[in-house]
Amino acid sequence: MLISMNKPLRDRGFTLYQASYMEEPDGGEWSTFAVMHNYGRVIPYISSALVGFGLAWHFIVMLIRRARRSAGGIA
Numbered sequence: 001m002l003i004s005m006n007k008p009l010r011d012r013g014f015t016l017y018q019a020s021y022m023e024e025p026d027g028g029e030w031s032t033f034a035v036m037h038n039y040g041r042v043i044p045y046i047s048s049a050l051v052g053f054g055l056a057w058h059f060i061v062m063l064i065r066r067a068r069r070s071a072g073g074i075a
Contacts, residue, residue: 013037
């Protein structure tokens with residue numbers, strides 16, 4: 001498995017990030033990794049879905065109001 005700066009490894013709820021990388025003059029390479037267990041990883045997805053639902057709801061309600069006003073004004 002390859003872990004790089006923009007491609008973390010996710011396994012069993014843990015995420016391994018490459019925090020830094022260093023090349024030495026003699027040709028050696030060093031990587032520092034950070035391990036994280038993110039309990040709230042799903043929260044941004046849930047909140048985005050709620051915001052999207054709210055926007056759709058608002059659009060539909062305003063569309064119905066406008067349609068009722070237009071129908072009332074014509075008759």
